[in-house]
Amino acid sequence: KAGVTQTPRYLIKTRGQQVTLSCSPISGHRSVSWYQQTPGQGLQFLFEYFSETQRNKGNFPGRFSGRQFSNSRSEMNVSTLELGDSALYLCASSLQTTSSGANVLTFGAGSRLTVL
């Protein structure tokens, strides 16, 4: 069973540009979450999508957006890039399990973005 696939793995952009990152979840998983990881702030939640709807959103500016397609694949976009957006962006998928609502997240390897 294939894991969570993130593309691209590495990319370099300059300030002011925009970037789109892609995430393919594990087959059958309908929930996709995105996290930003930096040395200074650690792991911070960006947003979560379930059945093409944004269900939760973290405390990030509107430059950060995402979407989910009918096949559960997800993309996130960052516009007008800033130096501080340099980070590892992690995608995780989960299978909505029992009625307790507990999600077990399976993470991809991440997309490392460098903004120059």
Added chain:
Amino acid sequence: AQSVTQPDIHITVSEGASLELRCNYSYGATPYLFWYVQSPGQGLQLLLKYFSGDTLVQGIKGFEAEFKRSQSSFNLRKPSVHWSDAAEYFCALLFGNEKLTFGTGTRLTIIP
């Protein structure tokens, strides 16, 4: 608001020695608790989880963790570490359908 604290930023252990990584949480009820491991340049891999029931949970790679409600703790242990255990370890908390909240991580260094 829920929070997770990992008081140790960096721990160094000799190969073959025992390991305990600390994790404390703050939440009004019993949350779901997780330990993840991250090797350099990689994503996060789930080591183990606690939802309910037996407070001592076994995970992959020989790790275990014990949930102690009275101490709001969920410490990770391994009786004998291997050089391949060198990585960063994250404790995380989830309640209901809320987002997974991570601690700041503990970097583990193994010395021969």
